Amino acid sequence: MNTQPRLTRNQDMVFRVLVDAKTPLSAYTILDQVREFGIRAPLQIYRALDKLQGWGMVHRLESLNAFIACARADCQRHEMVAFAICDKCRHVSEFSDAQVKAHLDNWVGDKEFLANQTAIEIRGTCRACAR
Amino acid sequence: MNTQPRLTRNQDMVFRVLVDAKTPLSAYTILDQVREFGIRAPLQIYRALDKLQGWGMVHRLESLNAFIACARADCQRHEMVAFAICDKCRHVSEFSDAQVKAHLDNWVGDKEFLANQTAIEIRGTCRACAR
DNA sequence: ATTCTTAATGTTATAGCATTACAGTTTTTT
DNA sequence: AAAAAACTGTAATGCTATAACATTAAGAAT
Ligand SMILES: [Zn+2]
Ligand SMILES: [Zn+2]
Ligand SMILES: [Zn+2]
Ligand SMILES: [Zn+2]
Numbered sequence A, B: 001m002n003t004q005p006r007l008t009r010n011q012d013m014v015f016r017v018l019v020d021a022k023t024p025l026s027a028y029t030i031l032d033q034v035r036e037f038g039i040r041a042p043l044q045i046y047r048a049l050d051k052l053q054g055w056g057m058v059h060r061l062e063s064l065n066a067f068i069a070c071a072r073a074d075c076q077r078h079e080m081v082a083f084a085i086c087d088k089c090r091h092v093s094e095f096s097d098a099q100v101k102a103h104l105d106n107w108v109g110d111k112e113f114l115a116n117q118t119a120i121e122i123r124g125t126c127r128a129c130a131r
Numbered sequence C: 001a002t003t004c005t006t007a008a009t010g011t012t013a014t015a016g017c018a019t020t021a022c023a024g025t026t027t028t029t030t
Numbered sequence D: 001a002a003a004a005a006a007c008t009g010t011a012a013t014g015c016t017a018t019a020a021c022a023t024t025a026a027g028a029a030t
Helices: A009-020 A027-037 A042-054 A098-110 B009-020 B027-037 B042-054 B098-111
Strands: A058-061 A066-069 A082-086 A092-095 A114-125 B058-061 B066-069 B081-086 B092-095 B114-125
Touching: A009 A027, A009 A042, A009 A066, A027 A042, A027 A066, A042 A058, A058 A082, A082 B098, A098 A114, A098 B081, A098 B098, A098 B114, A114 B098, B009 B027, B009 B042, B009 B066, B027 B042, B042 B058, B058 B081, B098 B114
Parallel strands: A082 A114, B081 B114
Antiparallel strands: A058 A066, A082 A092, A114 B114, B058 B066, B081 B092
Protein backbone atom coordinates (compact mmCIF):
# COMPACT_ATOMS: atom_id res chain seq x y z
CA MET A 1 0.00 0.00 0.00
CA ASN A 2 1.04 3.56 0.51
CA THR A 3 4.55 4.16 1.74
CA GLN A 4 4.95 5.06 5.35
CA PRO A 5 5.65 8.68 6.29
CA ARG A 6 6.54 9.99 9.72
CA LEU A 7 3.91 9.00 12.24
CA THR A 8 1.65 11.58 13.76
CA ARG A 9 1.23 11.88 17.48
CA ASN A 10 -1.87 9.67 17.67
CA GLN A 11 -0.54 7.11 15.23
CA ASP A 12 2.67 6.88 17.17
CA MET A 13 0.90 6.39 20.49
CA VAL A 14 -1.31 3.64 19.12
CA PHE A 15 1.60 1.91 17.43
CA ARG A 16 3.72 1.97 20.57
CA VAL A 17 0.97 0.41 22.63
CA LEU A 18 0.65 -2.42 20.11
CA VAL A 19 4.38 -2.99 19.88
CA ASP A 20 4.64 -3.22 23.65
CA ALA A 21 1.70 -5.57 23.95
CA LYS A 22 2.40 -9.26 24.03
CA THR A 23 -1.04 -10.13 22.70
CA PRO A 24 -3.54 -8.63 20.28
CA LEU A 25 -5.52 -5.70 21.64
CA SER A 26 -8.97 -4.42 20.88
CA ALA A 27 -9.37 -0.80 19.86
CA TYR A 28 -11.02 -0.09 23.20
CA THR A 29 -8.20 -1.66 25.15
CA ILE A 30 -5.77 0.53 23.25
CA LEU A 31 -7.97 3.49 24.05
CA ASP A 32 -7.80 2.72 27.76
CA GLN A 33 -4.02 2.77 27.59
CA VAL A 34 -3.76 6.14 25.90
CA ARG A 35 -6.46 8.02 27.77
CA GLU A 36 -3.83 9.41 30.09
CA PHE A 37 -2.24 11.08 27.08
CA GLY A 38 -5.38 12.93 26.12
CA ILE A 39 -7.08 10.62 23.66
CA ARG A 40 -10.74 10.22 24.53
CA ALA A 41 -12.71 8.73 21.66
CA PRO A 42 -12.70 5.36 19.88
CA LEU A 43 -12.61 7.07 16.52
CA GLN A 44 -9.20 8.49 17.26
CA ILE A 45 -7.94 4.95 17.71
CA TYR A 46 -9.67 3.56 14.64
CA ARG A 47 -8.29 6.31 12.46
CA ALA A 48 -4.76 5.64 13.56
CA LEU A 49 -5.24 1.90 13.13
CA ASP A 50 -6.50 2.40 9.57
CA LYS A 51 -3.35 4.23 8.63
CA LEU A 52 -1.06 1.79 10.36
CA GLN A 53 -2.77 -1.13 8.65
CA GLY A 54 -2.40 0.57 5.30
CA TRP A 55 1.33 0.80 5.87
CA GLY A 56 1.57 -2.86 6.91
CA MET A 57 2.67 -1.93 10.41
CA VAL A 58 -0.41 -3.36 12.08
CA HIS A 59 -2.67 -6.27 11.27
CA ARG A 60 -6.29 -6.79 12.14
CA LEU A 61 -7.23 -10.23 13.41
CA GLU A 62 -10.70 -10.71 12.02
CA SER A 63 -11.65 -13.59 14.27
CA LEU A 64 -10.80 -11.58 17.39
CA ASN A 65 -11.82 -8.07 16.41
CA ALA A 66 -8.39 -7.09 17.60
CA PHE A 67 -5.12 -5.67 16.33
CA ILE A 68 -1.48 -6.61 16.54
CA ALA A 69 1.78 -5.01 15.48
CA CYS A 70 3.39 -6.69 12.51
CA ALA A 71 6.01 -9.20 13.56
CA ARG A 72 8.01 -8.88 10.36
CA ALA A 73 10.38 -6.35 8.95
CA ASP A 74 8.49 -5.11 5.96
CA CYS A 75 5.08 -6.60 5.72
CA GLN A 76 3.60 -4.86 2.74
CA ARG A 77 5.94 -7.02 0.68
CA HIS A 78 4.61 -10.46 1.44
CA GLU A 79 0.98 -9.39 1.31
CA MET A 80 -0.44 -12.77 2.22
CA VAL A 81 0.15 -13.53 5.83
CA ALA A 82 -1.29 -16.09 8.21
CA PHE A 83 -1.75 -16.14 11.96
CA ALA A 84 -1.81 -18.95 14.49
CA ILE A 85 -3.72 -17.71 17.51
CA CYS A 86 -3.62 -19.51 20.84
CA ASP A 87 -7.04 -19.49 22.49
CA LYS A 88 -5.52 -20.10 25.91
CA CYS A 89 -2.79 -17.44 26.16
CA ARG A 90 -3.62 -15.33 23.12
CA HIS A 91 -0.12 -15.63 21.78
CA VAL A 92 -0.04 -15.02 18.05
CA SER A 93 2.48 -16.33 15.54
CA GLU A 94 2.61 -14.51 12.24
CA PHE A 95 3.94 -16.31 9.22
CA SER A 96 3.69 -16.36 5.49
CA ASP A 97 3.77 -19.34 3.19
CA ALA A 98 4.48 -18.85 -0.47
CA GLN A 99 2.92 -22.17 -1.38
CA VAL A 100 -0.33 -21.41 0.38
CA LYS A 101 -0.36 -18.12 -1.42
CA ALA A 102 0.29 -19.84 -4.72
CA HIS A 103 -2.58 -22.27 -4.24
CA LEU A 104 -5.04 -19.59 -3.27
CA ASP A 105 -3.89 -17.35 -6.11
CA ASN A 106 -4.44 -20.29 -8.36
CA TRP A 107 -7.98 -20.78 -7.18
CA VAL A 108 -8.99 -17.16 -7.49
CA GLY A 109 -7.30 -17.01 -10.87
CA ASP A 110 -9.44 -19.88 -12.14
CA LYS A 111 -12.56 -18.16 -10.88
CA GLU A 112 -11.48 -14.77 -12.21
CA PHE A 113 -11.88 -13.36 -8.76
CA LEU A 114 -9.90 -10.18 -8.08
CA ALA A 115 -8.45 -10.63 -4.62
CA ASN A 116 -7.68 -7.58 -2.52
CA GLN A 117 -6.93 -9.00 0.84
CA THR A 118 -6.72 -12.44 2.39
CA ALA A 119 -7.15 -13.36 6.02
CA ILE A 120 -5.85 -16.71 7.25
CA GLU A 121 -6.36 -17.31 10.94
CA ILE A 122 -5.75 -20.61 12.66
CA ARG A 123 -7.27 -20.88 16.11
CA GLY A 124 -6.00 -23.49 18.54
CA THR A 125 -3.52 -24.13 21.32
CA CYS A 126 0.14 -23.20 21.24
CA ARG A 127 2.91 -25.56 22.24
CA ALA A 128 3.51 -23.88 25.59
CA CYS A 129 -0.15 -24.08 26.58
CA ALA A 130 -0.49 -27.68 25.43
CA ARG A 131 2.27 -28.48 27.98
CA MET B 1 -18.14 -31.94 15.34
CA ASN B 2 -21.24 -33.49 16.82
CA THR B 3 -23.59 -35.28 14.48
CA GLN B 4 -26.72 -33.46 13.50
CA PRO B 5 -30.02 -34.41 15.14
CA ARG B 6 -33.47 -33.19 14.21
CA LEU B 7 -33.59 -29.41 14.26
CA THR B 8 -35.61 -27.60 16.87
CA ARG B 9 -38.10 -24.95 15.92
CA ASN B 10 -35.71 -22.04 16.36
CA GLN B 11 -32.79 -23.80 14.72
CA ASP B 12 -34.95 -24.69 11.76
CA MET B 13 -36.20 -21.14 11.31
CA VAL B 14 -32.71 -19.69 11.41
CA PHE B 15 -31.36 -22.30 9.03
CA ARG B 16 -34.15 -21.76 6.51
CA VAL B 17 -33.51 -18.03 6.47
CA LEU B 18 -29.84 -18.62 5.74
CA VAL B 19 -30.51 -21.19 3.04
CA ASP B 20 -32.90 -18.83 1.29
CA ALA B 21 -30.51 -15.90 1.51
CA LYS B 22 -28.28 -15.23 -1.43
CA THR B 23 -25.68 -13.47 0.68
CA PRO B 24 -24.32 -13.76 4.22
CA LEU B 25 -26.58 -12.34 6.92
CA SER B 26 -25.82 -10.83 10.28
CA ALA B 27 -27.51 -12.28 13.34
CA TYR B 28 -29.64 -9.16 13.61
CA THR B 29 -30.76 -9.38 10.01
CA ILE B 30 -31.81 -12.96 10.63
CA LEU B 31 -33.66 -11.78 13.72
CA ASP B 32 -35.59 -9.24 11.68
CA GLN B 33 -36.74 -11.99 9.36
CA VAL B 34 -38.06 -14.28 12.07
CA ARG B 35 -39.68 -11.75 14.34
CA GLU B 36 -43.01 -12.46 12.70
CA PHE B 37 -42.69 -16.03 13.95
CA GLY B 38 -42.30 -15.03 17.56
CA ILE B 39 -38.56 -14.78 18.04
CA ARG B 40 -37.65 -11.55 19.78
CA ALA B 41 -34.14 -11.59 21.15
CA PRO B 42 -30.67 -11.78 19.56
CA LEU B 43 -29.68 -14.53 21.93
CA GLN B 44 -32.23 -16.86 20.41
CA ILE B 45 -30.51 -16.38 17.08
CA TYR B 46 -27.00 -16.79 18.42
CA ARG B 47 -27.92 -20.00 20.21
CA ALA B 48 -29.33 -21.51 17.06
CA LEU B 49 -26.32 -20.36 15.05
CA ASP B 50 -23.94 -21.97 17.53
CA LYS B 51 -25.60 -25.32 17.10
CA LEU B 52 -25.81 -25.06 13.33
CA GLN B 53 -22.14 -24.15 13.15
CA GLY B 54 -21.24 -27.10 15.31
CA TRP B 55 -23.00 -29.37 12.85
CA GLY B 56 -21.24 -27.80 9.88
CA MET B 57 -24.52 -26.52 8.43
CA VAL B 58 -23.61 -22.87 8.83
CA HIS B 59 -20.34 -20.97 8.65
CA ARG B 60 -19.38 -17.75 10.28
CA LEU B 61 -17.54 -15.24 8.11
CA GLU B 62 -15.18 -13.60 10.55
CA SER B 63 -14.34 -10.63 8.40
CA LEU B 64 -18.04 -9.75 8.00
CA ASN B 65 -19.48 -10.72 11.37
CA ALA B 66 -22.04 -12.59 9.36
CA PHE B 67 -23.26 -16.12 8.70
CA ILE B 68 -23.94 -18.25 5.67
CA ALA B 69 -25.41 -21.67 5.04
CA CYS B 70 -22.84 -24.25 4.03
CA ALA B 71 -22.68 -24.63 0.28
CA ARG B 72 -21.46 -28.21 0.43
CA ALA B 73 -23.07 -31.54 1.09
CA ASP B 74 -21.37 -32.52 4.31
CA CYS B 75 -19.06 -29.89 5.58
CA GLN B 76 -17.82 -31.33 8.84
CA ARG B 77 -15.77 -33.69 6.71
CA HIS B 78 -13.45 -31.30 4.98
CA GLU B 79 -12.93 -29.13 8.04
CA MET B 80 -10.75 -26.60 6.30
CA VAL B 81 -12.76 -24.39 4.06
CA ALA B 82 -12.08 -21.08 2.37
CA PHE B 83 -14.33 -18.27 1.23
CA ALA B 84 -14.02 -15.74 -1.56
CA ILE B 85 -16.20 -12.78 -0.66
CA CYS B 86 -17.17 -10.12 -3.18
CA ASP B 87 -17.13 -6.68 -1.60
CA LYS B 88 -19.43 -5.30 -4.26
CA CYS B 89 -22.33 -7.81 -4.35
CA ARG B 90 -21.53 -9.86 -1.24
CA HIS B 91 -21.60 -13.06 -3.19
CA VAL B 92 -19.61 -15.77 -1.43
CA SER B 93 -17.91 -18.78 -2.97
CA GLU B 94 -17.06 -21.58 -0.59
CA PHE B 95 -14.30 -23.96 -1.49
CA SER B 96 -11.75 -26.24 0.03
CA ASP B 97 -8.25 -26.90 -1.16
CA ALA B 98 -6.44 -29.99 0.03
CA GLN B 99 -3.06 -28.52 -0.81
CA VAL B 100 -3.64 -25.36 1.15
CA LYS B 101 -4.74 -27.52 4.02
CA ALA B 102 -1.63 -29.66 3.69
CA HIS B 103 0.68 -26.63 3.77
CA LEU B 104 -0.99 -25.10 6.77
CA ASP B 105 -1.09 -28.44 8.58
CA ASN B 106 2.58 -28.71 7.85
CA TRP B 107 3.32 -25.34 9.37
CA VAL B 108 1.35 -25.91 12.53
CA GLY B 109 2.87 -29.37 12.81
CA ASP B 110 6.36 -27.91 12.80
CA LYS B 111 5.38 -25.43 15.49
CA GLU B 112 3.54 -28.06 17.53
CA PHE B 113 0.47 -25.89 17.39
CA LEU B 114 -2.82 -27.74 17.95
CA ALA B 115 -5.21 -26.32 15.41
CA ASN B 116 -8.91 -26.34 16.13
CA GLN B 117 -10.36 -24.20 13.43
CA THR B 118 -9.05 -22.29 10.45
CA ALA B 119 -10.61 -19.30 8.76
CA ILE B 120 -9.54 -18.39 5.25
CA GLU B 121 -11.34 -15.41 3.80
CA ILE B 122 -10.41 -13.73 0.55
CA ARG B 123 -11.96 -10.33 0.03
CA GLY B 124 -12.16 -8.82 -3.42
CA THR B 125 -14.36 -8.53 -6.49
CA CYS B 126 -16.13 -11.40 -8.21
CA ARG B 127 -16.06 -11.96 -11.93
CA ALA B 128 -19.59 -10.68 -12.47
CA CYS B 129 -18.91 -7.43 -10.64
CA ALA B 130 -15.58 -6.90 -12.37
CA ARG B 131 -17.59 -6.75 -15.64
C1' DA C 1 4.58 35.62 3.85
C1' DT C 2 -0.07 34.63 2.42
C1' DT C 3 -3.35 31.97 0.31
C1' DC C 4 -4.91 27.46 -1.01
C1' DT C 5 -5.35 22.70 -0.18
C1' DT C 6 -5.03 18.50 2.13
C1' DA C 7 -4.52 15.68 6.12
C1' DA C 8 -5.23 14.94 10.83
C1' DT C 9 -7.74 15.86 15.13
C1' DG C 10 -11.56 16.45 18.66
C1' DT C 11 -16.27 15.54 20.12
C1' DT C 12 -20.86 13.82 20.40
C1' DA C 13 -24.05 10.74 19.14
C1' DT C 14 -25.49 6.58 17.24
C1' DA C 15 -25.42 2.07 14.99
C1' DG C 16 -24.24 -2.77 14.95
C1' DC C 17 -22.65 -7.10 17.14
C1' DA C 18 -22.53 -10.37 21.12
C1' DT C 19 -23.00 -12.10 25.89
C1' DT C 20 -24.43 -12.43 30.97
C1' DA C 21 -27.74 -13.70 34.11
C1' DC C 22 -31.76 -15.76 35.44
C1' DA C 23 -36.16 -18.11 35.06
C1' DG C 24 -38.99 -21.33 32.89
C1' DT C 25 -40.18 -25.17 29.65
C1' DT C 26 -39.63 -29.26 26.92
C1' DT C 27 -37.31 -33.54 25.87
C1' DT C 28 -34.68 -37.48 26.97
C1' DT C 29 -32.81 -40.80 30.02
C1' DT C 30 -32.93 -43.68 34.09
C1' DA D 1 -42.27 -40.96 37.94
C1' DA D 2 -38.11 -38.81 38.88
C1' DA D 3 -33.86 -36.89 37.39
C1' DA D 4 -30.99 -34.94 34.00
C1' DA D 5 -30.12 -32.52 29.92
C1' DA D 6 -31.34 -29.55 26.31
C1' DC D 7 -33.77 -25.81 24.73
C1' DT D 8 -36.44 -21.40 25.21
C1' DG D 9 -37.79 -16.56 26.76
C1' DT D 10 -36.60 -12.07 28.47
C1' DA D 11 -34.18 -8.10 30.08
C1' DA D 12 -30.15 -5.88 30.70
C1' DT D 13 -25.67 -4.96 29.52
C1' DG D 14 -21.19 -4.78 27.24
C1' DC D 15 -18.21 -4.56 23.30
C1' DT D 16 -17.10 -3.01 18.51
C1' DA D 17 -17.39 0.44 14.85
C1' DT D 18 -18.97 4.48 12.22
C1' DA D 19 -21.58 8.98 10.95
C1' DA D 20 -21.61 13.75 11.16
C1' DC D 21 -19.70 17.98 12.06
C1' DA D 22 -16.43 21.43 13.72
C1' DT D 23 -11.67 22.60 14.29
C1' DT D 24 -6.68 22.58 13.85
C1' DA D 25 -2.25 21.54 11.81
C1' DA D 26 0.75 20.78 7.97
C1' DG D 27 2.36 21.33 3.11
C1' DA D 28 2.34 23.31 -1.41
C1' DA D 29 1.65 27.21 -4.55
C1' DT D 30 1.70 31.95 -5.68
ZN1 LIG E 1 3.06 -8.53 9.08
ZN1 LIG F 1 -0.82 -20.48 24.41
ZN1 LIG G 1 -19.23 -25.74 4.29
ZN1 LIG H 1 -19.71 -9.43 -7.00
